[in-house]
Amino acid sequence: MATLRQLRDRVKSLKNTQQITRAMKMVAGARIRRAELAMRAARPYSAAIGEMLREVSRGASSVDHPLLRDRPVTTPAVLLMTADKGLAGAFNANLARAAQNLADTSGARTVLYTVGTKGAVMLRRSRYRSAASWPLGAGPFVERAREISRRVSSDFLAGSIDAMTLVSSRFVSTIVQRPTTQRLLPVNGAAELASLDGTAPRSPFEFEPDARAVLASLLPKYLEFTIFAALLETQASEFAARLLAMSNATDNAGKLIDDLTLVMNKTRQAAITKEILEIVGGAEAQRT
């Protein structure tokens, strides 16, 4: 049985912990809102670049670009996005596991690219070679996305990787975040390019300088923006996961504090009762 002092110290330390988890919960809550706004602000760009890509693929007589070219895959690559920090429940672990499973099915020659410190650390001991890693950082992500997309597209064009799949988190809601995979390279998986077989009506657009040139500059931008959007979504998911984890932690600390306070009060009461009994017993003994 713990002494009264030990119990009091434990309650005090739990209260400190609870204060920290509560603060982290509130910070995450505030950041989610900002991250959601950033996601919403990126939507018009997404719509516009999708439309342009559709038009240009209809306008070009034959769509061909090194970034679109399929080739036999001997060196697949996985780009994993996680958070830099933990304290977000199973968020990072789920993403790392999804990447690990994907790598396991695509072969031993898989090359890893990671964004976010946690993912890099978790996969350090895996048997796959890591080609590059970046921290997720705090945004704005435009620069980071450009850096990543430059690196992966140059690796793809140089032939050191033959295909790339992105593993990132999808922000379904504040409660639900799901690891998702999507193909990044070659780019031809994009829905906008689905009508490339030449059956679609010709685009009414004029292109300047010409359709090929527009496509050639549009494709890297499209890749860059896909990465940018995934970074935003992964970050929003991280905050949502942290909000939930810290909210649970705060509740759990509260429960522990309640339980311990009860034990503490009982212990104190028992000590008082014992003292009274001793006094009464002593008095009784003197009377007789």
Place this chain on the structure above:
Amino acid sequence: MPSTTALSIVTPAETKYEGEADIVVAPGSAGDLAALVNHAPLLTTLRIGVLRATVRRVQSGEGKPAVSRISYAVNGGFMEVLARKVVVLTDVALSAGEVDVDQAAADLKRGEEALSQKRGQDDRAERDAVAWASARLEVAKERP
């Protein structure tokens, strides 16, 4: 028939401008080009430069829209022109008030020095840096 076209300037981070424009003058990669209402469909790449437009702003309380001019330094990108719509897609668009003049001037100086040292080699990055700095300075001059 409407005499204006709907202009939007969109970056990944935000929609920079949205409104009715009489005319949009953009730095197209094959030369500056102007878009008015009922322009034929056009999709063009943009160079680094200054995008200008004459826009109608509806002031609150007054029925008649006021005509004003806007300009943005754009860091390359794309422009899609339709009969009633102009969409400008760019990484960065800065209005006069957003330009850090000292920074831009310093960038211009540094860029020109780097460019002069790169004689004969691939100097695309340096050229872009110089163009971006001059575009920012040009827009900053139009500060009211």
